[in-house]
Amino acid sequence: MRIAMVSEHASPLAALGGVDAGGQNVYVARLTEELARRGHDVTVYTRRDDPDLPERVPLPGGAVVEHVPAGPPEVLPKDDLFAHMPAFGAHLSRAWRHERPDVVHAHFWMSGMASLLGAGPHGIPVTQTFHALGTVKRRHQGSADTSPPERVGVERQIGRTCDRVLATCTDEVQELAAMGISPRRVSVVPCGVDAAHFHPGADPATAPAPGRARRHRLLACGRLVPRKGYDLAIRALSRIPNTELLLAGGPPPEHLDGDPEARRLRELADREGVGDRVHLLGAVDPGRMPALMRSADLVLCTPVYEPFGIVPLEAMACAVPVVATDVGGHRDSVADGRTGRLVAPGDPDAVAAAVRDLLGSDRVRRRYGTAGRARVLARFTWPRVADGVEQVYRRLTADHELKSEVA
Incomplete structure (x- = not known):
């Protein structure tokens, strides 16, 4: 054809x-x-x-x-x-x-x-x-x-x-x-999602991220634009102790200081008292994204709206649970209570509660991760x-x- x-x-x-x-x-x-x-x-x-x-x-x-x-x-x-x-x-x-x-x-x-x-x-x-x-x-x-x-x-x-x-x-x-x-x-x-590229079997040492300074790591990634809701993730972090948040996306790291959205998010992190726990990574080479995802305990996807959203699939393919806003395509990709949690958009308390709950149980996170990988292979390759x-x-x-x- x-x-x-x-x-x-x-x-x-x-x-x-x-x-x-x-x-x-x-x-x-x-x-x-x-x-x-x-x-x-x-x-x-x-x-x-x-x-x-x-x-x-x-x-x-x-x-x-x-x-x-x-x-x-x-x-x-x-x-x-x-x-x-x-x-x-x-x-x-x-x-x-x-x-x-x-x-x-x-x-x-x-x-x-x-x-x-x-x-x-x-x-x-x-x-x-x-x-x-x-x-x-x-x-x-x-x-x-x-x-x-x-x-x-x-x-x-x-x-x-x-x-x-x-x-x-x-x-x-x-x-x-x-x-x-x-x-x-x-x-x-x-x-x-490319389930051969995004897969379990971590090698976090290859991830382009600061050395882990906290017990838990959260990751959010995608274009560095307001609708992606990184501000919601930062506000939620102020309610989650002993945890760091990595933001991957946007211009190359050396150009982040000149990016208006990067500056806005850094200022917000400082106001929320989590400036030392929020790390903006800038653009990450696609070949290194799976390792970065596998280095996280959870992947956050918190946009105010999302026509579909490939990031939850990438995380699930890596057997990493997802906490996502209950909008758009997230409702089809994330199985609430089985591969992650869906939370109300714009509600940092709801995001924080879901994250704290999942961080509190390694067993549940492993179960969600296994189910997420299976769901991707069955529906989303x-x-x-x-x-x-x-x-x-x-x-x-x-x-x-x-x-x-x-x-």
């Missing part, structure tokens, strides 16, 4: 940890890799953000990344890319006139806009994964939401126009229904994700062929 992945701002080649580089990049990269391994012809279309980038870059396994000229060839915040999506879509239409894919998979709302523009003239079926929804972002961020004002309307139109919406969690189905997009148009396939995505693709292409025959 010839598959076109469209990911306008999240390239599988990007370094993770930046403001606009995170779970979507991982999803596109790993799904592309798995589909190519199965013999599919996969091309990922992403926006050219550097004039020196080659037009096409081969990926290990046989897939290709194609850099699309749309807007200036420089790094732009993703919210500034909306105006360049017509040019992106026009490029796709020209490319697909000569080499027509069997199916298009769009990632994020602006990719959906470009994909429908590109696929429409050629009658190519389009499936859409939003990764995040404007209605949810607006609800939680209010006036701080920097998305283009057109976002929610465009997302609603994409959901009603594309051939299939591929949601990553059941919570998203409900959010889409509230937007007027019928659940009958939606399939749910979760995100995944990339081969299992690719199985579900392939089923959606095959259904779309079969339906399209049937419609063509009828016409």
Whole structure:
């Protein structure tokens, strides 16, 4: 099958940890890799953000990344890319006139806009994964939401126009229904994790972290942005004695002093009286993340909202229990009371109580860790994700062929 992945701002080649580089990049990269391994012809279309980038870059396994000229060839915040999506879509239409894919998979709302523009003239079926929804972002961020004002309307139109919406969690189905997009148009396939890379069998000495100075260690990781809720983890730490908190993510360590969010979190830690127990690590090499996770007693995932969240899966794959806020995709990934605990968002007392309870029992943590690893292997490996995505693709292409025959 010839598959076109469209990911306008999240390239599988990007370094993770930046403001606009995170779970979507991982999803596109790993799904592309798995589909190519199965013999599919996969091309990922992403926006050219550097004039020196080659037009096409081969990926290990046989897939290709194609850099699309749309807007200036420089790094732009993703919210500034909306105006360049017509040019992106026009490029796709020209490319697909000569080499027509069997199916298009769009990632994020602006990719959906470009994909429908590109696929429409050629009658190519389009499936859409939003990764995040404007209605949810607006609800939680209010006036701080920097998305283009057109976002929610465009997302609603994409959901009603594309051939299939591929949601990553059941919570998203409900959010889409509230937007007027019928659940009958939606399939749910979760995100995944590389369970060979993230695995039990610790070697904490290789972890890029300060020597353990406390009895217990908590870890939170991801992009260093306010919505990830690291402030909640810091407030909770002030209620948890003899424990340190490591925050992994953001710019390289030498640039943390110039990062506004890093400064805000350090100031908060000082105000809470835990400045000596909070360690900001900055960007951590992906190859060293499993060892860092295994060095922790618990992994905290405390965002105010989370469309899916890959970090809980990474922790569970390493057999480390998770304490996560009861939001979005966490409700699908974390089995409350079996692989971790789900707690009310925004409540540091609830986070602290769950953490203290788990830190008080090595036996329970081991049981949760074993169950977490088993849950990942049963539901959340990339081969299992690719199985579900392939089923959606095959259904779309079969339906399209049937419609063509009828016409």
